[in-house]
Amino acid sequence: MVQNKARRRRIWIFDLDETLHNSLKYIIPHLRKTMTAYLQTHLNLDEDNANQLRVDYWRRYGLTLTGMMRHHQTDPRHFLYETHQFPDLPHMILREPLLRTMLQRLPGRKIIFSNAPQKYTKAVVRILRIDKLFEEVISLEHMHYRPKPASYGFFRLIAKLRLNPRFCIMVEDQLRNLKTAKRLGMKTVWVSRSKKAPSYVDLHVTNVLHLPRHIDQFELAPR
Numbered sequence: 001m002v003q004n005k006a007r008r009r010r011i012w013i014f015d016l017d018e019t020l021h022n023s024l025k026y027i028i029p030h031l032r033k034t035m036t037a038y039l040q041t042h043l044n045l046d047e048d049n050a051n052q053l054r055v056d057y058w059r060r061y062g063l064t065l066t067g068m069m070r071h072h073q074t075d076p077r078h079f080l081y082e083t084h085q086f087p088d089l090p091h092m093i094l095r096e097p098l099l100r101t102m103l104q105r106l107p108g109r110k111i112i113f114s115n116a117p118q119k120y121t122k123a124v125v126r127i128l129r130i131d132k133l134f135e136e137v138i139s140l141e142h143m144h145y146r147p148k149p150a151s152y153g154f155f156r157l158i159a160k161l162r163l164n165p166r167f168c169i170m171v172e173d174q175l176r177n178l179k180t181a182k183r184l185g186m187k188t189v190w191v192s193r194s195k196k197a198p199s200y201v202d203l204h205v206t207n208v209l210h211l212p213r214h215i216d217q218f219e220l221a222p223r
């Protein structure tokens with residue numbers, strides 16, 4: 001009984017792309033193309049230079065958009081609208097057939113916390129047929145366009161949903177985002193095929209479907 005109660009107090013904070021679905025095959029290549037094209041058009045660059053700058057901003061800030069806002073006064077709504085046009089989103093999302101079942105069986109509150117824009121995030125969650133399982137979908141607009149790994153979005157999330165970070169478990173593919181989560185007192189799960197995990201990762205899984213096998217290792221309690 002005590003254990004069940006403790007399990008239900010858990011708060012699962014999930015990233016979306018490359019954590020709950022495979023975005024490497026269609027989504028990421030498409031976004032690379034549309035963002036490079038945006039930089040070409042609006043900064044008057046050739047394709048190579050636009051591509052290089054896109055990567056540079058992504059590395060420095062966590063999102064290409066942040067570099068565009070800081071250095072070129074880009075309107076985030078315009079950038080996100082123009083770059084997040086997908087010819088056939090339902091067929092670009094690669095769904096794990098057992099994802100929904102796994103999430104249904106996972107005790108505790110569940111939240112999506114993604115650096116992607118709201119319209120896209122909500123559409124993907126619907127396509128994955130997991131929209132009813134999440135209490136809230138926090139997207140880039142909720143973070144006022146200040147993406148993870150910046151702590152700003154984390155603080156917005158914690159305040160909006162009145163979360164105690166000590167009960168939160170952040171599930172992510174990006175290490176830099178887990179580093180912030182850990183610093184704020186959350187537990188961290190890294191979803192990655194990489195071999196070795198850094199010390200701030202509490203659990204390393206190669207597929208999010210493996211999560212239930214390990215949940216009992218999380219002792220969550222306020223300090």
Ligand SMILES: [Mg+2]
Binds near residue numbers: 015016019172
């Ligand atoms: Mg991700």
